[in-house]
Amino acid sequence: xxxxxxxxxxxxxxxxxxxxxxxxxxxxxxxxxxxxxxxxxxxxxxxxxxxxxxxxxxxxxxxxxxxxxxxxxxxxxxxxxxxxxxxxxxxxxxxxxxx
Numbered sequence: 001x002x003x004x005x006x007x008x009x010x011x012x013x014x015x016x017x018x019x020x021x022x023x024x025x026x027x028x029x030x031x032x033x034x035x036x037x038x039x040x041x042x043x044x045x046x047x048x049x050x051x052x053x054x055x056x057x058x059x060x061x062x063x064x065x066x067x068x069x070x071x072x073x074x075x076x077x078x079x080x081x082x083x084x085x086x087x088x089x090x091x092x093x094x095x096x097x098x099x
Contacts, residue, residue, distance in 0.1 A: 015062035022055050043087055050080045 029052070032045035054073055061069045 019059040
């Protein structure tokens with residue numbers, strides 16, 4: 001039993017460390033989102049923020065051992081993929097109209 005307890009403590013510490021690292025790594029895409037030179041740069045920054053939020057939720061799943069948050073992760077991932085496709089399609093049509 002002692003091996004499993006030490007593994008749980010390690011997983012808790014590792015997920016907490018990863019949580020803080022991902023939280024700090026969100027500063028760079030936020031900067032690009034607000035100061036981005038163009039609309040595609042801002043869209044990429046928004047996607048990057050969404051992926052970081054997914055990673056933060058996954059770390060919270062490991063930390064709190066709450067499996068119900070996996071539904072939230074799947075839903076956000078689904079919306080992120082389709083939202084990105086819709087935005088890219090809109091930008092492509094807008095660019096083809098300007099040419």
